[in-house]
Amino acid sequence: MCEFLPVKSIINILCPVSPRPRCCRMVLCAVRRQLLSSSSSSSGGAWARLLHRHSSGCVHTNVHDFNQDEIREKLQAFPGGSVDLLKQESGVAVLTVNNPSRMNAFSGSMMVDLEERVSQLESWTDGKGLIVQGAAGTFCSGSDLNAVRAISNPQDGMKMCMFMQNALTRLLRLPLISVALVEGRALGGGAELTTACDFRLMASDSVIQFVHKHMGLVPGWGGAARLVRTVGSQNALKLLGGARKVDAELGLQIGLADAVLEVPRAEEGAGTQLQQAEDWLSRYTKGPAPVIRAVKKVVLSGRELPLSEALRTEKDVFGTVWGGPANLHALASKSKHR
Numbered sequence: 506m507c508e509f510l511p512v513k514s515i516i517n518i519l520c521p522v523s524p525r526p527r528c529c530r531m532v533l534c535a536v537r538r539q540l541l542s543s544s545s546s547s548s549g550g551a552w553a554r555l556l557h558r559h560s561s562g563c564v565h566t567n568v569h570d571f572n573q574d575e576i577r578e579k580l581q582a583f584p585g586g587s588v589d590l591l592k593q594e595s596g597v598a599v600l601t602v603n604n605p606s607r608m609n610a611f612s613g614s615m616m617v618d619l620e621e622r623v624s625q626l627e628s629w630t631d632g633k634g635l636i637v638q639g640a641a642g643t644f645c646s647g648s649d650l651n652a653v654r655a656i657s658n659p660q661d662g663m664k665m666c667m668f669m670q671n672a673l674t675r676l677l678r679l680p681l682i683s684v685a686l687v688e689g690r691a692l693g694g695g696a697e698l699t700t701a702c703d704f705r706l707m708a709s710d711s712v713i714q715f716v717h718k719h720m721g722l723v724p725g726w727g728g729a730a731r732l733v734r735t736v737g738s739q740n741a742l743k744l745l746g747g748a749r750k751v752d753a754e755l756g757l758q759i760g761l762a763d764a765v766l767e768v769p770r771a772e773e774g775a776g777t778q779l780q781q782a783e784d785w786l787s788r789y790t791k792g793p794a795p796v797i798r799a800v801k802k803v804v805l806s807g808r809e810l811p812l813s814e815a816l817r818t819e820k821d822v823f824g825t826v827w828g829g830p831a832n833l834h835a836l837a838s839k840s841k842h843r
């Protein structure tokens with residue numbers, strides 16, 4: 506995955522017309538000089554990265570041959586199932602991977618659906634939280650093996666991989682606090698999907714398993730990189746190298762699971778697992794959206810950026826809430842934190 510946009514591409518974004526007017530050429534020369542001279546400094550790099558993200562919203566645009574539209578068209582040739590989004594007034598949305606006849610395996614069109622739903626969530630300014638679940642009591646059995654067989658050539662495999670890395674990276678970077686509600690099985694790409702959420706809640710009888718090794722593969726949707734950051738490299742090596750089944754107990758022990766949900770028993774009044782997930786998440790999504798979103802942004806920048814850049818981002822995000830309505834209200838109410 507490339508983080509930096511080449512200087513040439515930045516220049517093209519700033520002035521896409523050709524031939525460029527003389528006045529434009531002079532300004533662009535100065536910009537190019539500045540970018541090249543500061544490319545080794547963190548501020549130049551940060552600026553280039555920022556431009557890159559803002560210009561495309563896409564993680565892979567600077568990788569040779571990555572053409573989102575072309576890949577979308579290819580993926581649409583493998584239809585079936587859907588990825589559904591329900592935005593609720595509470596500010597918590599529910600994203601459902603829905604292909605129950607194949608244990609919620611991802612068809613090609615579902616990959617395209619997923620990317621579209623992520624785009625919708627990116628522009629949902631009132632959002633605070635997200636629950637990702639599978640339909641009909643099981644999470645997701647990875648990519649649809651019928652589609653995998655049909656696109657088993659390396660070129661198409663790479664394209665699918667980049668498409669899903671892009672969609673899942675954007676999912677994790679949403680300014681929403683996200684949780685994967687794992688019921689039944691999360692296998693292969695399904696296990697990778699759980700790592701694209703901030704938290705994982707496992708039903709007591711559920712299993713997360715990176716079965717890639719058994720398929721002669723390694724994760725390709727960004728799941729290995731995220732798994733290492735979540736459970737550490739030793740545990741990640743065990744889970745990937747042994748294709749080890751992670752039940753709820755092991756999940757809690759290694760930090761892959763954040764909580765285990767009760768088996769719902771109507772007579773005892775335990776809510777459905779979705780209701781339990783909403784209750785669990787509510788401790789983090791209680792409060793005004795700008796504050797919750799700011800929390801996610803500072804944690805995200807702390808996780809992804811070098812310290813100097815993370816500190817700068819933290820300052821910028823702080824500036825968006827300092828003196829804001831929630832801050833002024835708290836000051837006026839002289840709240841005590843006992």
Ligand SMILES: CCCC(=O)SCCNC(=O)CCNC(=O)[C@H](O)C(C)(C)COP(=O)(O)OP(=O)(O)OC[C@H]1O[C@@H](n2cnc3c(N)ncnc32)[C@H](O)[C@@H]1OP(=O)(O)O
Pocket residue numbers: 606607608610646647648649650651653690692693694695716717720722723724725726
């Ligand atoms: C970079 C991404 C890498 C990947 O994700 S590779 C894919 C990894 N996933 C797998 O290999 C899952 C293979 N499936 C299984 O192990 C089992 O089906 C599974 C999920 C444990 C469920 O077992 P059972 O409860 O016994 O149910 P079952 O096998 O009869 O499955 C019910 C129907 O679902 C289908 N299914 C399950 N997983 C699928 C998949 N990934 N792609 C396509 N179809 C899939 C399965 O073929 C069966 O369909 P049918 O009833 O025979 O028509």
